[in-house]
Amino acid sequence: MSAQEEPSAPDLTRNQSLVFAALDRAEGPMSAYAILDAVRDEGIRAPQQIYRALDKLIELGMIHRLESLNAFVACCHPHPHAHQHAVAAFSICERCGKVGEMTDEGLIDRLKRLAAADGFQIRATTLEVRGLCADCGRT
Amino acid sequence: MSAQEEPSAPDLTRNQSLVFAALDRAEGPMSAYAILDAVRDEGIRAPQQIYRALDKLIELGMIHRLESLNAFVACCHPHPHAHQHAVAAFSICERCGKVGEMTDEGLIDRLKRLAAADGFQIRATTLEVRGLCADCGRT
DNA sequence: TATCTTGCGTGATGATATAACGTGTGCCAT
């Protein structure tokens, strides 16, 4: 570990901050265009501005993309950036839309080994399950 | 298990057959519009016709959707339809585009348990890894 | 026959994502 790690995320640009704030407020997944609507008042006008911010935030590990939803969520981890965060699995409730973020080192390990058996080197992982969350499962 | 299971897939409609054949020939993922281009000669003209066929083929388990690619692949399993097929994990090479289909019952089990710990009931699973395949990994 | 279901064909539209271009700003080696 090297010396200076600010605990919070100071180095976001204005657009990146606005986009992250919108996602963070939402406490649920938002599409890029929903985010655009949410920040239009702050002077952002074009999809491209959103997508550029999203790319950066993903790179920083502050948000995740949900491929099966074409949407984005703020990462649930307490510390907003820096510090390696493990590959996450997402549970997406098809009834209420709530998204849970889960981590299981053993699961990831197993996946890595499965891929490695075919000589495949993993660079990124998408792990999403859809179904009913605890609340909705009670019917 | 009930009585009649034809070993092959006889009950596809014309459009469904054309779409499946295109995917099967390709031996790689195709977008819906790429499929459309591939079957335009056979009289198919509109996206809707493709998407309807894709929906049915997915329902039959003959093809898979790759969420992280917004594309589709023919299922690698020998038997084209009927007979329950396990949840699959896909490895997607970012260099050559090749897609591998892997299965690991233990992995799925672990995922199920992880979800169940939160009271989540799984109905569908997306499991895709991106990286370098064995060939491309040799640089 | 009357009705149901299922798939089809079509035109329009909605939703998601990127291309391509130029501008501005900070950095810093020359």
Added chain:
DNA sequence: ATGGCACACGTTATATCATCACGCAAGATA
């Protein structure tokens, strides 16, 4: 200081992916 570089920005246009809504036709079924 000035020229080059890297990076984010703003904007227009366009590409790509997916669905809606309508009506028609054929086969099942009662």
